[in-house]
Amino acid sequence: xxxxxxxxxxxxxxxIFNFSLLSTQFWQIYTRFYITGLFGTFFYVALTLPLSVVLxxxxxxxxxSRIRIFRWPASLYVNIFRGxxxxxxxxxxxxxxxxxxxxxxxxxxxxxxxxxxxAVGIAAIAIAMHSSAYQAEIFRAGFQSVPKGQVEAAQALGxxxxxxxxxxxxxxxxxxxxxxxxxxxxxLIKDTSILAGIAGTELVAKSRDLLGVLSASGLxxxxxxxxxxxxxxxxxxLTYSVTRGLRLLERKFHTPGLEAISL
Amino acid sequence: xxxxxxxxxxxxxxxxxxGITFEVQKGEAIVIIGPSGSGKSTLLRxxxxxxxxxxxxxxxxxVQVNRHGIRHEWVRQQVGMVFQSFNLFxxxxxxxxxxxxxxxxxxxxxxxxxxxxxxLLARVGLAAKENxxxxxxxxxxxxxxxxxxxxxxxxxxxxxxxxxSALDPEYIxxxxxxxxxxxxxxxxxxxxxxxxxxxxxxASRILFMDAGKIVEEGSAEQIFHRPKEERTRSxxxxxxx
Ligand SMILES: Nc1ncnc2c1ncn2[C@@H]1O[C@H](COP(=O)(O)OP(=O)(O)OP(=O)(O)O)[C@@H](O)[C@H]1O
Ligand SMILES: [Mg+2]
Numbered sequence: 001x002x003x004x005x006x007x008x009x010x011x012x013x014x015x016i017f018n019f020s021l022l023s024t025q026f027w028q029i030y031t032r033f034y035i036t037g038l039f040g041t042f043f044y045v046a047l048t049l050p051l052s053v054v055l056x057x058x059x060x061x062x063x064x065s066r067i068r069i070f071r072w073p074a075s076l077y078v079n080i081f082r083g084x085x086x087x088x089x090x091x092x093x094x095x096x097x098x099x100x101x102x103x104x105x106x107x108x109x110x111x112x113x114x115x116x117x118x119a120v121g122i123a124a125i126a127i128a129m130h131s132s133a134y135q136a137e138i139f140r141a142g143f144q145s146v147p148k149g150q151v152e153a154a155q156a157l158g159x160x161x162x163x164x165x166x167x168x169x170x171x172x173x174x175x176x177x178x179x180x181x182x183x184x185x186x187x188l189i190k191d192t193s194i195l196a197g198i199a200g201t202e203l204v205a206k207s208r209d210l211l212g213v214l215s216a217s218g219l220x221x222x223x224x225x226x227x228x229x230x231x232x233x234x235x236x237x238l239t240y241s242v243t244r245g246l247r248l249l250e251r252k253f254h255t256p257g258l259e260a261i262s263l
Numbered sequence: 264x265x266x267x268x269x270x271x272x273x274x275x276x277x278x279x280x281x282g283i284t285f286e287v288q289k290g291e292a293i294v295i296i297g298p299s300g301s302g303k304s305t306l307l308r309x310x311x312x313x314x315x316x317x318x319x320x321x322x323x324x325x326v327q328v329n330r331h332g333i334r335h336e337w338v339r340q341q342v343g344m345v346f347q348s349f350n351l352f353x354x355x356x357x358x359x360x361x362x363x364x365x366x367x368x369x370x371x372x373x374x375x376x377x378x379x380x381x382x383l384l385a386r387v388g389l390a391a392k393e394n395x396x397x398x399x400x401x402x403x404x405x406x407x408x409x410x411x412x413x414x415x416x417x418x419x420x421x422x423x424x425x426x427x428s429a430l431d432p433e434y435i436x437x438x439x440x441x442x443x444x445x446x447x448x449x450x451x452x453x454x455x456x457x458x459x460x461x462x463x464x465x466a467s468r469i470l471f472m473d474a475g476k477i478v479e480e481g482s483a484e485q486i487f488h489r490p491k492e493e494r495t496r497s498x499x500x501x502x503x504x
Contacts, residue, residue, distance in 0.1 A: 153350035153409075156311060157364040157416060158340040167363060171354045257353045257398025 005236060009229050019222040026226055029219065030210055037206030038234065044192040044202055047121075048128035052188060053181075055128065056135025063136060064143045074136065081133035086191050089126040094198040097122030120200040124192070131188040138180045142173035175250075175258045182246030186239035193235070207231050264289040264451045265342075265420055270309055270319035272302070272475075279305050281475035283319070287420070292452040294462040296486075297472035298498060303455045306472070307422045310453070311342045324419055340368060343413030347425040349405040351397040357384060357408045358393035361415050368416065383411040387441050403434025407441055420451035427458060457502050459487065471495045 014020050062074035081089070097119050098106070110118055146169050154164035196204035207227050214223060265287040272280035279302045287293055295303050308314040310321055312328060312335050321329045328338045351360050361380035365371045371379070384390050387407035397405050406426055413421060423442065427435045439461045446452055446465045456462065462469055463483040471479045471486060471494075479486065479495045487503065490496045 147348075147350070147353075149346060149348050149350035150352055152313060153344075153346065153352070153412075154363075155313060155335075156339055156344040156346075157412070158336045158368040159364065160336055163367055167367060168352055175354065255354050255398075256396045 005233070009233055013225065013229055017222055017225040019220075019226045021226055021229065023226070026223055029213075030223075030227065030230070033206045033210045034203075034230065036201065037203035040200065040202035040206065041189075041192055041238075044124050044127075044195060044200065045189055048124050048131065048192065049185060049188060051125065052128040052131040052135060055132035057139050059132060059136035060139025060143065063140045077129075078133045078136050081129045082137075084130070086127055086130045087194050087197065089130055090123040090194050090198060093123040093126035094119040097126075116199065120195060120198060123195055123198055123200065127188070127191050127194065131184060131191065134184050134187075135181065138177050138184065139173060141180075142177040143169065145176055146172045172258060175253050175255060178246055178250045178253070182243045182250075185242045185246070189238050189242065190235060203231055203234060264291070264324060265310060265453065266320075266322040267306075267310070268320045268322070270306070270316045270321065272305055272309060272314065272317050279475050280309070280316070283472075283475075283477060285470060285477060285480070287451060287453060289451055290449040291467050292446040292450070292454065292465050293468045293470060294466035294483075295453065295455045295470045295472055296457055296462070296498070296502070297478075301472045302475045303472055304424050307344070307424050307453065307455060310422060311339050311344055313339075313344075336368070340416050341419050343416060343418035343421045345406070345409050345413055345421065345423045345426050347429050349397070349402070349409045349429070351405050351409055351412070353397055356394050356396055357389060357400065360397070360408055361412045364412065364416050380411070380415060383415055384408070386414075387411045388437070401434055402430045403437045406430065406434075406438045410438075410441055410445075414445075420453070421445070423452065423454040423456065425455050425457075427456065459483075459503065463487070471498065473498070 010021055020026070059074045059077055062070040063078065065071055065074075098115055100122075101110075101118075106118070113121075150168055150172075151164050154168045155161070159167070192200075192202060193204040195202055196208065199205060207230075210227060211224060213219070214221065267286070268284050270280050270283045271278075283302075283306055285293075295306070297303050305314055309316045309329070310323070312321075316329050319329075320327050323338065323341050327333075328341075351357075352363065355363065358377065358380045361383055362373070362376040365376035365379060366373060369376075381390065381393065384393055387410055389404060389407055389411070392400060392404060392408075395404075397408070400408065410426075426442070427438050430438065435458070439458060442452070442454070443461065443465050454461075454466070466483055468480060469483050469486040470477050471490075471492075473494050479490060479492045481491075485491075486495060487499055490499055
């Protein structure tokens with residue numbers, strides 16, 4: 001797969017569209033855009049990924065709670081954020097986002113930020129929530145696949161219910177959820193590119209910025225192909241590393257009898 | 264050691280226990296038999312409060328356990344329980360299954376817990392399997408680990424809920440042998456089982472339950488061969504076949 005990708009990026013596409021990824025002139029100009037864009041993407045991933053895991057975990061937990069007033073809001077949350085395309089969520093977040101925050105709070109805590117940046121931040125949170133809805137379902141399945149009998153056995157030993165949660169349920173939920181979480185993280189990384197649509201500073205937006213410069217300054221127009229090929233390779237490398245990393249974790253924690261749940 | 268007095272339990276409209284009264288002396292092993300749905304499991308679970316009785320009293324070693332303000336965790340340390348489906352913790356090795364309660368409930372150090380767990384695994388004949396995960400053990404071995412896990416808490420009595428009925432026939436013997444040895448060492452035991460041989464050899468009394476009541480109580484010889492009640496007779500004739 002890696003070989004096929006390299007062949008595509010360095011030989012086949014360049015031959016068809018007549019560009020080269022090895023052109024120094026191209027990199028002299030693109031590098032600056034690329035690095036800022038890549039850092040932007042890392043920034044949004046670093047913001048959304050932990051947030052989505054925390055939210056997803058809490059919502060998944062709430063969905064299996066014995067307490068009904070925890071269950072139904074969580075299931076409403078999951079259905080709404082899973083049911084809307086992330087692009088729509090981002091549009092809504094950037095349109096209404098800043099007006100949801102009261103002015104005094106904006107003045108006090110976000111004084112140094114431009115309104116536009118705050119809107120992008122809120123849109124990023126919306127993407128995290130979209131992902132968390134899927135993660136909630138992963139965690140819910142993880143919780144539910146721990147047999148009830150084991151919880152009873154923990155009680156029968158005299159463990160308190162939080163100890164049963166901590167030492168019996170959570171370790172198993174964690175192992176069972178790892179593989180599907182890896183897939184979900186890859187989706188989340190890709191989804192941060194949607195922020196380009198509202199001028200978030202990330203890989204896709206910065207690459208598009210270069211293309212604007214391109215036509216104005218008489219640089220070769222075939223660089224369009226080079227730019228998007230580099231962007232594509234970058235996303236492939238990012239998502240592949242994440243799924244690969246999770247696969248390694250999974251192997252480290254492998255336990256006979258606790259094979260992955262598939263959704 | 265264990266005294267159950269007029270215990271009632273409903274699940275919604277279902278009247279599952281209809282006034283159960285009996286007593287088990289210290290060091291005594293009794294067997295409970297009865298048709299499916301008669302309330303045997305519910306009765307055992309009322310003793311360690313996995314199920315809360317609606318009314319009546321349960322005493323363990325003279326202490327009424329189903330009263331307000333008692334710590335359920337404390338009650339459950341007094342009586343060990345072994346389940347039909349073993350319920351070992353899947354993510355833990357045999358020895359870690361045994362040490363979990365020791366370190367987390369009894370507050371023992373890890374080293375002490377391991378030492379004690381090794382003794383218990385040896386006692387149920389599984390010294391060589393301490394690092395195996397439940398999925399790597401046969402049903403009979405899993406159930407013996409489960410017994411070791413319950414014994415680790417130094418319970419005053421043990422409850423067994425059909426401990427061999429999920430086992431392939433070739434593994435039943437090894438589990439019954441462990442239970443027999445336990446009874447001979449003087450453990451107070453309440454065993455729900457339809458293993459006639461075990462009941463005859465080990466139980467000082469058999470209780471026959473039907474429809475939430477104890478219908479008849481007596482020695483194995485009496486219940487199996489000279490039952491007084493018609494319901495007992497017809498049930499026993501089915502399982503003796
Ligand atoms: N938690 C529960 N909620 C509702 N009904 C229950 C519950 N536990 C048991 N029951 C019902 O109570 C009745 C008695 O169940 P119990 O498990 O005590 O019977 P049993 O004698 O152990 O039967 P078996 O031999 O099949 O194990 C059954 O009708 C069962 O469906
Ligand atoms: Mg039962």
